[in-house]
Amino acid sequence: xxRIGKVTKLYPEEGKMQVTYEDSASASMPLxxxxxxxxxxxxxxxxxxxxxxxxxxxxxxxxLGTYFNTENRPSATSGYRKDLxxxxxxxxxxxxxxxxxxxxxxxxxxxxxxxxxxxxxxxRIENLESRETREMRAEWx
Numbered sequence: 001x002x003r004i005g006k007v008t009k010l011y012p013e014e015g016k017m018q019v020t021y022e023d024s025a026s027a028s029m030p031l032x033x034x035x036x037x038x039x040x041x042x043x044x045x046x047x048x049x050x051x052x053x054x055x056x057x058x059x060x061x062x063x064l065g066t067y068f069n070t071e072n073r074p075s076a077t078s079g080y081r082k083d084l085x086x087x088x089x090x091x092x093x094x095x096x097x098x099x100x101x102x103x104x105x106x107x108x109x110x111x112x113x114x115x116x117x118x119x120x121x122x123x124r125i126e127n128l129e130s131r132e133t134r135e136m137r138a139e140w141x
Contacts, residue, residue, distance in 0.1 A: 002051060004047060006045055028059070031059065047069055050062070
């Protein structure tokens with residue numbers, strides 16, 4: 001049986017939550033959230049769909065996830081958007097993707113942008129700056 005409810009308590013270490021059902025005043029036992037391997041728990045107060053395996057309040061069920069409604073509207077209307085955390089998301093439209101964040105830290109031995117490594121790009125910038133400095137010095141003399 002599918003049921004709609006609101007998340008009332010989270011158990012993040014276990015990947016479970018307690019849900020109060022809208023069709024009755026009953027609350028579930030802690031239920032696991034269906035996952036594709038990513039950690040993305042709904043917030044307390046968010047509406048979720050629950051697949052209840054037997055009677056009300058049982059721990060035999062799964063939270064299938066949130067759904068769009070008047071309180072939880074889509075953050076994008078086209079393309080693909082993956083919200084990672086408050087204000088951080090990836091957005092892809094027509095083959096172009098952007099990462100939106102206040103800062104990004106890459107932990108890698110090699111980073112490539114547009115087919116060039118970042119270290120090669122930095123060397124080109126240094127060479128251009130050095131050339132500009134020489135040209136400006138020549139103009140002053």
